[in-house]
Amino acid sequence: MARFVVRRLLVMVAMLFAISLVTFLLFIVALPNGNPAALIAGRLANPAEVHLITVRYGFNKPIWVQYIKTIANIFGGTAYSYQSYFNVDAEIEAGLPATISLALGAGVIWLLTSILFGTLAAIRAGRYTDRVLTVLSMIGVSMPPFFFGAILIYYAGYKLGLIPLSGYVNITNPAQWLWHLIAPWITLSILFVGIYSRILRSTILDTVNEDFVRTAKAKGLSQGQVLRRHILRNSLVPIISLWGLDLAQVIGGGAILTESVYSLHGVGYLAYQSVSHLDTVTLMSIVMLTALAVVVLGALTEIFYAFLDPRIRLQ
Amino acid sequence: MSAAAPLLQVDDLRVSFATEDGLVRAVDGVSFSVAAGEVVAIVGESGSGKSVTAMTLMGLTRGHNARIEGRARLGDTELLSASEHELQRIRGASIAMIFQDPMSSLNPVYRIGDQIVEQIRAHERGISKSAAMERAVELMERVGIPRSSERLRSYPHEFSGGMRQRVMIAMALSCSPKLLIADEPTTALDVTIQAQILEELRTLREQTGAGIILVTHDLAVVADIADRVIVMYSGRVVEEGTIDELFYDPLHPYTWGLLGSITRIDRDRSQRLPAISGLPPSLLNTPKGCHFRPRCPHAFGRCTDDPQLIARVPDNAEHLDRCWLELDRKRALRVVGDQIGLVSPETVVS
């Protein structure tokens, strides 16, 4: 088991570097002269200044040297954004509270809602409730989050004044914090609820046909016991593991669209900014952060999975 | 067999399912009884309705697209119309069932001990967890699982097929059922393990006096353990009798086919096994008249009328069959070469 975990970690570390390298190379291509000196110097800089910066920061060194230096900076906490001059770590840290609030809140909401909807749809499969829930799920996955966000902001926010129009408030002010997050939570959740509830419904319907469910009924267990202890217990396992992975992606800046439309200046938003400003260093850091989050949460999920399903432990 | 009131009495059981393509008549008027301490085998091929019959007794086929009619009395409880609540009390306690594939019949994420205890505690509310665990250990020992107190903590996938089936039997016995239904209990197992499982069932019957319904397609299993046999085809009973009657005086062509297609040591190996020609019948559009007519080489004019299941042997009211042929014709036609079998028209033996 330990070897398994170690191997996986090594693979993911290798991937971390691969991703950062790819990002680095892509941006080298995109930047004028292949280096960010012009960016750092600012718009009104003259060629002499640009050259000075190039030499000072070592942008004229071979690419692999630059790459190593950048990675060293990132890990050492001394990487500075090409665009804003701020320390990248500090910027990411500043964005984390918003993103984590968004991710965790939405994560809990969408998981619980999906379990509710999925189970309901499965129990009433083929009947009215199921059809309605299926339609809702379908719409949920067909709607771009920023469109839904815009609708919420316009009708609930602008017209009815029910929600704030944008921004993130620190948790030190709990009421405001909550109020500002409700709409983003709902927006981010809609998509996931659509997907997860259908997966759960499908898994439950498959599980119901399993032989061990038949055995459970034959043992004389009540309907509730069969549902909870056998059907749900077995059906939830795949959902939970998916949830871990998705949560990791959102924390690592995957919810760009939602953060943008609500002006939540989280990690996702930062990532988006760094792309449009060709800020290689920041983007690399964020990308590696995402991959790290995916690794960690993925590993945690796998361990949890093994805990839930003993057949896996043997591997 | 009718000295005491039977343990289970089934009368005219009919089960149909409404599917997209029409009504599937899985069980079409089945009646039989089981006495305490008796082993009744229900034999038939896939689609004959034998499993549906067994599962209906437990109420496992109820659903909004299922139509269940008839009567099935266990003691003084009418099973078919019992409420879900009543059925829960009966399942696992008065009637227990073991299924075909022990691999998939046990929940893979719970330990064996927990699964046995779950059943015990569902029926004996007051019992403590540790007392239930002790019972589980005893049960496992009883069915021949070694080191049972250790193995309590094992998961299903850590057992072999035979052991898993023993676990299923242990679970089934946990609340001392009066009736045990075994649905193809040995089909998924090796032949050697098969013998062991059947031995368990035999012991069980002797020790507890429970009645056993054994659903199978394997006549060898029947020969080993059954007292009486019911042969089903296309949702109906086509022959019913004691084991001797069935093996030595079978009276329905389908039964001849089943017997004839067994590989036997004493048969001349150069002879081809007479097989039952044709395909299993569609339960959707059942043929008019005798359901076996399309595949029966001895069909004649009368067969377009539905034959009744009645006793046709004088002085034997217990041996029933559903075939229009005269008794003497039957006894003559069923012999192929020097064995019992079902002849197909192309291989008429003089």
Add this chain to the structure above:
Amino acid sequence: MSLIDPAPAQLTDGGLPAELIAEAAEVGPGVGPYQLAWRRMKRNRVSLAFGVLFLLIVLLCLLAPVYSHDIAHIGPDAENYGTIKVGGKTENIVSLIGIPIGPTWELGHYFLGADENGRDVAVRLLYGGRNSLEIGAVATLITMVLATICGLLAGYFRGLTDGIISRVLDVIWAYPAVLLGIVLGTVLEVHGLGPFHGTTLLSTALVIGFVYIPYVAKPIRAQVLALREREFVDAARQQGLAHVRIMVSEILPNVASTIIVFIPLMLANAILTEAGLTYLGAGVQPPNPSWGTMISQGINNIPAAFSNVLVPGIMLVLAVLSINVFGDGLRDALDPRAKIRLGKDTASVGELSH
């Protein structure tokens, strides 16, 4: 609360489920799986209805040049800051503070209103639809073709080939999809890559198509890996058939249903992604119209005329919804008992554009 009924599958004695036996009996021998699927498809009227709806939308948009003249007397790019007569009154198309007029519901001028540049929304909706759908289609094509090739090669040859392909796919997959999209989109826009300079519609389609390759390639690879172990592959090898021949004639037909099921999924996804990328500025660039640009511009101008957000948005959702419903029905028809495959190798696809 009634618990779920056991499916008819459990209720026949072993072997095939009742419905499949019944179906086969009715249809007769010699009917292949695709004909059976088509029959099942025909019974799912909701799914078919949405499929037809999608076709209508496609037709509506593709044929725009033909009849757009009847809908609006100007083209999709024509800006107009003048005035028009609406219901007898003369109004500014775009008011002094930048608020464009809403839908007039009169064919011929500004049926669905104007945008902030005075352009006719109805016409732009149709032309934009063409662009969005085209991008979606091309992206889907790219994804499916490349993913199939990768999946086949990796699953069939295994070993080093699989190692390399899988690692590359993993790297692409580990990059959050939208992020990768905007990175590639931005790089292409700023610098270009070989022949693809700037952001044409094609380059957007390429980016989208590329990003989703791993999501399809991994399941295909998994299926090919399993199929490869089956006897008919060994039999074909024994016959001395070349690898390519085996892949195409033996394995490919068996993954065909997986591929078919993925197509509508990917198409829906591509259209949604185009909208997302465009909103973030890395997709379709002005003045090219697309549903994405229209929604983005509409959002930027809230609270001016919300209809400019609603109209393209609803159209987009309708299109994507119909593809999804139809795709769902398609999947049910091809394999009525298909589990939605789960596992870390195959992310559920819809969550990709968030």
